Amino acid sequence: MKIFTASQIYDADKFTISKQQIKSDDLMERAATALFNWIHSRLNGAQVNIKLFCGIGNNGGDGIALARLLQEHGYSISVFVVNYSEKRSKDFLINLDRLKDRKLWPEFLDSDCSFPDINQNDIIVDAIFGIGLNRKLDDWVGNLIKHINVSNAFVLSVDIPSGLPMDSNPSDSSYVIRASHVLSFQVPKLIFFLPETGIYQNQWEVLDIGLDPEYLNSTNTEYQLIGKNEILPLYRPRLKFSHKGNYGHAVIIGGSYGKIGAVQLACSACLSVGSGLVTAYVPECGYNALQTALPEAMVLTDDEDDSITKINVPFVPSVYGIGMGMGTEEKTIKAFGTFLKNVESPLVIDADGLNILAKHPSLLKDVPKGSVLTPHPKELQRLIGEWEDDFDKLNKAKDFSVKNNCILVIKGAHSIVIHAEKGYINNTGNPGMATAGSGDVLTGMITGLISQGYSPLNAAIFGVYLHGMAGDVGVMDFGYEALKATEIINNIGKAYIELLRPPKPENVKEV
Numbered sequence: 001m002k003i004f005t006a007s008q009i010y011d012a013d014k015f016t017i018s019k020q021q022i023k024s025d026d027l028m029e030r031a032a033t034a035l036f037n038w039i040h041s042r043l044n045g046a047q048v049n050i051k052l053f054c055g056i057g058n059n060g061g062d063g064i065a066l067a068r069l070l071q072e073h074g075y076s077i078s079v080f081v082v083n084y085s086e087k088r089s090k091d092f093l094i095n096l097d098r099l100k101d102r103k104l105w106p107e108f109l110d111s112d113c114s115f116p117d118i119n120q121n122d123i124i125v126d127a128i129f130g131i132g133l134n135r136k137l138d139d140w141v142g143n144l145i146k147h148i149n150v151s152n153a154f155v156l157s158v159d160i161p162s163g164l165p166m167d168s169n170p171s172d173s174s175y176v177i178r179a180s181h182v183l184s185f186q187v188p189k190l191i192f193f194l195p196e197t198g199i200y201q202n203q204w205e206v207l208d209i210g211l212d213p214e215y216l217n218s219t220n221t222e223y224q225l226i227g228k229n230e231i232l233p234l235y236r237p238r239l240k241f242s243h244k245g246n247y248g249h250a251v252i253i254g255g256s257y258g259k260i261g262a263v264q265l266a267c268s269a270c271l272s273v274g275s276g277l278v279t280a281y282v283p284e285c286g287y288n289a290l291q292t293a294l295p296e297a298m299v300l301t302d303d304e305d306d307s308i309t310k311i312n313v314p315f316v317p318s319v320y321g322i323g324m325g326m327g328t329e330e331k332t333i334k335a336f337g338t339f340l341k342n343v344e345s346p347l348v349i350d351a352d353g354l355n356i357l358a359k360h361p362s363l364l365k366d367v368p369k370g371s372v373l374t375p376h377p378k379e380l381q382r383l384i385g386e387w388e389d390d391f392d393k394l395n396k397a398k399d400f401s402v403k404n405n406c407i408l409v410i411k412g413a414h415s416i417v418i419h420a421e422k423g424y425i426n427n428t429g430n431p432g433m434a435t436a437g438s439g440d441v442l443t444g445m446i447t448g449l450i451s452q453g454y455s456p457l458n459a460a461i462f463g464v465y466l467h468g469m470a471g472d473v474g475v476m477d478f479g480y481e482a483l484k485a486t487e488i489i490n491n492i493g494k495a496y497i498e499l500l501r502p503p504k505p506e507n508v509k510e511v
Ligand SMILES: NC(=O)C1=CN([C@@H]2O[C@H](COP(=O)(O)OP(=O)(O)OC[C@H]3O[C@@H](n4cnc5c(N)ncnc54)[C@H](OP(=O)(O)O)[C@@H]3O)[C@@H](O)[C@H]2O)[C@@H](O)CC1
Pocket: 009, 010, 012, 013, 027, 028, 031, 055, 056, 057, 058, 059, 060, 061, 062, 084, 085, 087, 089, 128, 129, 130, 131, 132, 133, 134, 135, 136, 137, 138, 158, 159, 160, 185, 186, 209, 211
């Protein structure tokens, strides 16, 4: 699903209005009707107090139009206009008049007034600001938002939580609505997926308001939300007459004394995702552990017992995954540097492989083109430097990807695969995956996908999705807290099955 910027959304509006020969307030009516249908299908006329806080722009206009529809259906509503500017939008005014025609007079709030009481059992509709926010809020508006936030009432935000800009962090986090649920028009917004701006809402949902498909389909976006529809076409089916040689030979290099488990997890994930053959390259101390824990994998060892000091792989594998648990000893850094000079197969680089690159950026030029780097936030910061906010981080990551001709997987709640100017945002996974070794599993999975013939970019996008899905299937049995990296691996198979499960036909009753 494409993620549009605010200016693209305004363009989509204009395009739709002109192509469908409608008026802009018709589009607002569609938005309000979609909001109303959502609420009505859940409340079924229940007499709960609904308090609508509406700004004076089009977000406010949506709220005012919604108020009219709610009133027509007998809901108990109070409408407050947050009068933060004299510059009211045309469609806001049209809808305000329609409300007044029905003898419904909103209460106007301004800097001098006291705020209305909010009961914990009220439902708040937040239509104060939408995607048009472009400067700091006046303090009294910020204080109203605080007043709503402390009420503990259910807050339904229209389009986005009010007070949240579309392309930067809010200047004051207490001046942003904490939304229980966001009903966002037509397309998801980038701010829902970034760690610093995604915290303002519990859940989001997209409402179709009929923006013109021609514009939506033909417009390129920097970011895409990756779901099943985007992943299925990437899937490479296993062929009936294939043999293990068709699915590549992956080599996983890493480990040091006390950290052999990281390699075991990566190898096991690499096999479970479907690599034909997997060989581990570890220090001598890892030999027995690996051969015992993972009989399917082959093991090559370094001459040294505790850490990797040279990397001698006597064949050319399909792909290498390198870095997990490897340490950053001088001897290992040297071995890694020599390895990079000679390697031609694409790499998946994680953990200490990334830490070494960050400390010795001159090595970056030897990383094969199209390699995949999988940093968590701290490793990313070592690689690309400090960032001002998540938007700056994404721009710096794109620059890094272009400069070094690599694919970056920025790991997190919504991991983002960065390839040059494009970002692919993952939408699977859960907080149960914030556990030791889950990153090693991801590295093994991406390596195993490249081994089978997925391109490095597709392997990164597909791997991140499947990894999250395996975690999502895993929590069904283990809950968040008890989910361990091993359970993510054990559920890779079920994640594939879930991915390939045909959608249930609509309107068919289960017997
Ligand atoms: N296609 C769609 O998705 C559709 C979207 N629709 C809806 O339109 C919404 C966008 O509406 P919008 O452009 O009128 O902007 P909105 O957020 O209501 O702000 C109002 C104005 O406030 C101003 N302003 C900004 N910051 C400020 C500040 N700190 N303090 C004080 N004032 C400030 C600024 O005006 P300025 O003063 O800068 O001229 C701004 O224009 C969108 O979120 C969705 O709900 C639907 O109706 C139809 C289809």
